[in-house]
Amino acid sequence: MPAANPSRSCSLLAACWAGGALLWAACSSAADDPRVWVDRMNQALATRNYDGVLVHQLGDRQDTLRIIHRIQDGHLTERLLSADGSGREFVRSDNELVSYFPDRRIVVVERRSRSLGFIGGLPGVDANSYTQYDLGDAEPAMVQGRPTRLVSIRPRDSYRYGYRLWIDEKTNMPVQTQLFAGDGTIIEQNTFASLSLPARIEEPLLRSQLPTDGYRWLRREPPQFKPGEKVSWAAQALPPGFRRTGVGGGEVSNKPVSHLLFSDGLVTVSVFIESAETPPALSRNGTPRKADGPAQLGAAAAFTAHIDGYRVTAVGEVPPLTVRLIAESLRPQPEAGAASPVAPVR
Amino acid sequence: MNETERDSQLSALFDGELAADPAALVTRRLLKDPALRATWGRYALIGAVLRQEPLLQPAGGRADLADRVRLSVLAEPALAPAAQPPVFAQPGAGSWRRGLTGAALAASVAAVAVLALRWQAPVALAPMAAQPSQFTTVVAANSTPPQSGSAQPEPAVRTGVQDVAHSYTTPRQSQASSARLPAPLVNYVVAHSEYASPGARLSSLSAQMSGSMDPDVNTHEMTKAEVSARR
Amino acid sequence: MSDDVSDLVLVQRVQAGEKAAFDLLVRKYQHRVVKLVMRYMRQPADAEDVAQEAFIKAYRALPQFRGESAFYTWLYRIAINTAKNAIVSRARSPVEYDLDLQNTEETYDLQSRLADHDTPEALVMAEEIRTVVNQAMEALPEDLRTAIVLRELDGQSYEAIAATMDCPVGTVRSRIFRAREAIDRRLLQVFDGGLGRLEELA
Numbered sequence: 001m002p003a004a005n006p007s008r009s010c011s012l013l014a015a016c017w018a019g020g021a022l023l024w025a026a027c028s029s030a031a032d033d034p035r036v037w038v039d040r041m042n043q044a045l046a047t048r049n050y051d052g053v054l055v056h057q058l059g060d061r062q063d064t065l066r067i068i069h070r071i072q073d074g075h076l077t078e079r080l081l082s083a084d085g086s087g088r089e090f091v092r093s094d095n096e097l098v099s100y101f102p103d104r105r106i107v108v109v110e111r112r113s114r115s116l117g118f119i120g121g122l123p124g125v126d127a128n129s130y131t132q133y134d135l136g137d138a139e140p141a142m143v144q145g146r147p148t149r150l151v152s153i154r155p156r157d158s159y160r161y162g163y164r165l166w167i168d169e170k171t172n173m174p175v176q177t178q179l180f181a182g183d184g185t186i187i188e189q190n191t192f193a194s195l196s197l198p199a200r201i202e203e204p205l206l207r208s209q210l211p212t213d214g215y216r217w218l219r220r221e222p223p224q225f226k227p228g229e230k231v232s233w234a235a236q237a238l239p240p241g242f243r244r245t246g247v248g249g250g251e252v253s254n255k256p257v258s259h260l261l262f263s264d265g266l267v268t269v270s271v272f273i274e275s276a277e278t279p280p281a282l283s284r285n286g287t288p289r290k291a292d293g294p295a296q297l298g299a300a301a302a303f304t305a306h307i308d309g310y311r312v313t314a315v316g317e318v319p320p321l322t323v324r325l326i327a328e329s330l331r332p333q334p335e336a337g338a339a340s341p342v343a344p345v346r
Numbered sequence: 347m348n349e350t351e352r353d354s355q356l357s358a359l360f361d362g363e364l365a366a367d368p369a370a371l372v373t374r375r376l377l378k379d380p381a382l383r384a385t386w387g388r389y390a391l392i393g394a395v396l397r398q399e400p401l402l403q404p405a406g407g408r409a410d411l412a413d414r415v416r417l418s419v420l421a422e423p424a425l426a427p428a429a430q431p432p433v434f435a436q437p438g439a440g441s442w443r444r445g446l447t448g449a450a451l452a453a454s455v456a457a458v459a460v461l462a463l464r465w466q467a468p469v470a471l472a473p474m475a476a477q478p479s480q481f482t483t484v485v486a487a488n489s490t491p492p493q494s495g496s497a498q499p500e501p502a503v504r505t506g507v508q509d510v511a512h513s514y515t516t517p518r519q520s521q522a523s524s525a526r527l528p529a530p531l532v533n534y535v536v537a538h539s540e541y542a543s544p545g546a547r548l549s550s551l552s553a554q555m556s557g558s559m560d561p562d563v564n565t566h567e568m569t570k571a572e573v574s575a576r577r
Numbered sequence: 578m579s580d581d582v583s584d585l586v587l588v589q590r591v592q593a594g595e596k597a598a599f600d601l602l603v604r605k606y607q608h609r610v611v612k613l614v615m616r617y618m619r620q621p622a623d624a625e626d627v628a629q630e631a632f633i634k635a636y637r638a639l640p641q642f643r644g645e646s647a648f649y650t651w652l653y654r655i656a657i658n659t660a661k662n663a664i665v666s667r668a669r670s671p672v673e674y675d676l677d678l679q680n681t682e683e684t685y686d687l688q689s690r691l692a693d694h695d696t697p698e699a700l701v702m703a704e705e706i707r708t709v710v711n712q713a714m715e716a717l718p719e720d721l722r723t724a725i726v727l728r729e730l731d732g733q734s735y736e737a738i739a740a741t742m743d744c745p746v747g748t749v750r751s752r753i754f755r756a757r758e759a760i761d762r763r764l765l766q767v768f769d770g771g772l773g774r775l776e777e778l779a
Contacts, residue, residue, distance in 0.1 A: 053417055066417040081420050083413065109568065109576075112540060120542065194414065209423045211594075217568040217576075250537075261541060270538035297535050300542065304531075313531065315538040350758075357754040360605070361728060362583040363735045373586045377597055385761070387604045392760050393729045394608035395710040400621055401703040402607060411611070411625050412603045415632045416596075422633075424594035425640050 042121035052195035269316030724752035
């Protein structure tokens with residue numbers, strides 16, 4: 001990582017070692033550099049085994065989950081158990097996610113395009129983040145009697161959310177995280193109630209123990225989005241700080257869909273574009289499906305706009321206004337020629 | 347049986363003073379009924395006070411002892427190939443957070459979380475309902491029975507009482523997220539979750555747990571061979 | 578103790594694969610087990626950790642439980658052994674963190690860090706529960722109070738209590754239930770709407 005911001009001339013602790021004595025003075029603050037702590041946290045999340053009880057709070061809803069996470073020989077295996085009486089379970093092995101819904105006697109197997117744990121890190125915190133966010137020093141803070149560093153990443157405007165991460169000083173694990181709006185309202189909070197970092201996690205602990213006899217097993221093929229696909233859409237005016245960071249094409253329910261990614265460096269908003277003529281405009285029981293406009297799912301806001309015969313849906317963990325602005329700013333590009341503005345799958 | 351008679355039997359069961367047959371009956375009821383389980387827990391608490399035992403104290407951000415044991419046991423193999431899957435809650439009794447009167451609130455994880463988080467610096471979470479008027483009212487895409495010829499779990503879950511599927515409670519959605527998202531939007535959110543920020547992947551799973559994002563049953567059925575290959 | 582029958586019913590359900598039945602045993606005995614373990618551990622939080630471990634060990638060993646002794650007697654032995662082992666292993670490996678070692682095994686329970694400063698709110702609540710239960714006890718008619726004391730404090734069977742109190746067993750059963758009901762009602766009143774919190778302590 002280059003030392004791009006002069007005021008923070010080392011973005012990684014490692015850079016200090018390489019930099020030698022001259023940089024020493026500048027690096028003396030590394031102990032408090034939020035980027036160093038976030039990097040350590042990302043590292044811990046990506047490399048450690050852990051088994052904990054997590055209290056997840058979102059809106060008016062709270063869940064207590066047990067999460068068992070193992071990295072062994074470069075392979076990720078994770079199991080998530082809910083304690084809400086539904087018995088629902090999620091088991092991830094690298095790219096494959098198996099969801100158990102015992103209350104409905106269904107198991108869904110799906111392949112995801114990336115191998116990511118249920119708890120994500122926060123990659124992308126670098127010198128550029130200071131443009132859109134205000135990063136304070138990693139301050140010592142106690143969480144339930146344990147010494148942690150509190151990293152606050154505050155949004156400079158209302159187009160994005162902020163993050164608070166309480167990173168354990170000893171283990172670098174995020175013992176508590178918050179997603180919060182510019183006015184200070186907390187959108188989502190995760191707190192580890194207990195956490196252990198075992199050297200080994202045995203296989204049976206990572207397998208669902210549900211009796212699945214008589215269950216329906218379903219395979220879901222989520223859209224396989226190919227990066228770099230040529231898509232002829234352009235954004236007219238994006239919210240400040242956002243730029244296009246990726247383009248792909250894929251298929252959802254046998255319909256071609258374009259996928260665009262917009263990011264401010266920290267948060268990513270997905271935009272999906274499909275032809276508006278494509279059914280279903282009606283749900284199966286014949287009622288009109290009013291899926292347009294804003295919607296909210298978990299911490300993610302979504303907005304669907306109709307633009308030139310296309311349905312444009314933006315989704316992301318940003319305020320509702322931001323997905324709306326992004327969705328409405330998109331236009332098909334005329335120079336695309338005869339090709340359909342929605343990329344076909346190859 | 348009226349409530350008093352029921353609780354009187356529970357009290358006798360708690361003391362091991364109920365004959366085997368009624369004991370089996372009351373136990374079955376107890377396992378299904380969160381209100382009875384809560385009463386059971388309070389009987390234990392009363393005894394603990396009288397014997398001057400330590401009252402197990404909830405502390406910040408953690409589940410209590412019984413909940414921690416429960417979560418551990420959940421991850422363990424069942425001791426026998428269950429003749430019937432474990433019973434967690436009574437179907438139709440509502441979710442663990444709502445649908446019961448305050449007095450009948452189950453020994454719930456919700457209670458743990460409330461306590462846990464209240465212990466922390468007071469947290470005022472933005473209720474998602476803060477923008478309810480903006481929310482799209484959507485038709486529950488999954489409310490129609492699955493068209494597949496195989497088992498149709500949904501009606502069974504709602505009506506049959508004997509069905510083993512009843513042992514699990516389909517979580518009720520919280521009020522704020524009562525609008526179920528249509529399948530395409532759900533697919534988009536799933537696809538997006540690969541790019542989501544920290545915690546957000548968890549929140550989309552949490553939405554699936556809450557029932558506001560049900561599994562999309564309009565997908566390919568796996569063949570028997572595929573399924574058995576997985577076990 | 579005459580808990581054998583109901584415990585056995587629950588044990589058999591757990592043995593048949595029904596995990597939720599184990600939760601009822603845990604809720605019934607958790608206070609007793611923690612008190613027992615506190616003979617070995619000074620910190621309540623450590624005692625809770627050991628109790629947790631003991632319950633999980635008991636769950637795993639349950640297939641071997643054949644009912645030759647009462648469930649609690651059996652659980653008691655597991656808890657004592659777990660506590661002794663915990664003392665030995667803690668003496669051998671004091672909790673230490675070493676970030677340089679990739680495979681260091683670290684276990685912590687945030688709760689255990691709370692040992693030194695239990696939250697005031699939790700303490701207040703526990704105190705409130707004790708007060709309410711004790712007040713409700715005071716308010717009970719003599720025969721109800723005697724019945725529940727003989728049962729909960731002395732652990733006597735209904736039959737023994739009947740002999741002591743010179744009344745039929747059915748009356749004992751009804752007195753104990755009425756005592757519990759009266760105390761329970763007070764608990765519910767005091768924590769009206771906050772039963773979840775209360776249940777949490779149970």
